[in-house]
Amino acid sequence: MRTALLQLTSSDDPIDNVAVTRTMVERAANQGAGFVLTPEVTNCVSGSRTHQRAVLCHEDDDPTLSGLRDAASKSGLWLLIGSLALRTHDADGRFANRSFLIDPSGEIAARYDKIHMFDVNVSAEETYRESDGYRPGTRAPVVETPFGRIGLTICYDVRFPGLYRRLAHAGADILTVPSAFSHVTGAAHWHVLLRARAIENGCYVLAPAQTGQHAASRGPKRRTFGHSLVVAPWGEVLSDAGDSPGTTFIDLDLEKVAEARKRLPSLSHDREFDVV
Numbered sequence: 001m002r003t004a005l006l007q008l009t010s011s012d013d014p015i016d017n018v019a020v021t022r023t024m025v026e027r028a029a030n031q032g033a034g035f036v037l038t039p040e041v042t043n044c045v046s047g048s049r050t051h052q053r054a055v056l057c058h059e060d061d062d063p064t065l066s067g068l069r070d071a072a073s074k075s076g077l078w079l080l081i082g083s084l085a086l087r088t089h090d091a092d093g094r095f096a097n098r099s100f101l102i103d104p105s106g107e108i109a110a111r112y113d114k115i116h117m118f119d120v121n122v123s124a125e126e127t128y129r130e131s132d133g134y135r136p137g138t139r140a141p142v143v144e145t146p147f148g149r150i151g152l153t154i155c156y157d158v159r160f161p162g163l164y165r166r167l168a169h170a171g172a173d174i175l176t177v178p179s180a181f182s183h184v185t186g187a188a189h190w191h192v193l194l195r196a197r198a199i200e201n202g203c204y205v206l207a208p209a210q211t212g213q214h215a216a217s218r219g220p221k222r223r224t225f226g227h228s229l230v231v232a233p234w235g236e237v238l239s240d241a242g243d244s245p246g247t248t249f250i251d252l253d254l255e256k257v258a259e260a261r262k263r264l265p266s267l268s269h270d271r272e273f274d275v276v
Contacts, residue, residue: 010218014043018067026075046085065100101145110152114137149172165270172203175212179220202233226242230250234260
């Protein structure tokens, strides 16, 4: 399957962002892609909860979701919308950070709400409390497609290898990690974490990313690491998009999954044990 990873520098304006993203999806389809992936928070990169409350929508009304579903349908391709920041009906008013897998008819094949919240102090100047604004998910899907079984995750999830092990045991051949990684933690950990998840599970890892300095009308401006990666099941980095916006193409070969797992069948070697 010819696959395209979109690397974006999304702003905090969802309407501007969907126009850019849709154009890139359509161009990828014209260049032969049958599976296209976008990064985390494709619709809005913002550190201002006030701004988010003003511009974010519920799933049923979200213009990015409807626009990209239409693009997938018109191009006849599978589309992973890495994630959208969405309003919810939760009593505490928190948002959802939700990934969508869209089929070639434009229907939603799967949803995934980010499980692990990025509550960290990267430095004195860079702190995050994702759980203040977003509520975590509780379910991790594995989705059957004509080109492989896909396990959905988002960004900070990559630091929790147990999630990926369970997805692999549930049949995943491809693990998706759409991200808006901090520039500081990305430089230190991005490549090694993604390669580890591929090697441990004998899976392809596809990680489309946000990159660069993100324009913001209010609140702090985010800077993200970029370097959208495709990692093979044996751990080789097949593609690194660097730090500029653009599209990376790769051809997936699921025989590589079977080959890696035959050479190193660790998925069949897991054992229960007690910690004492």
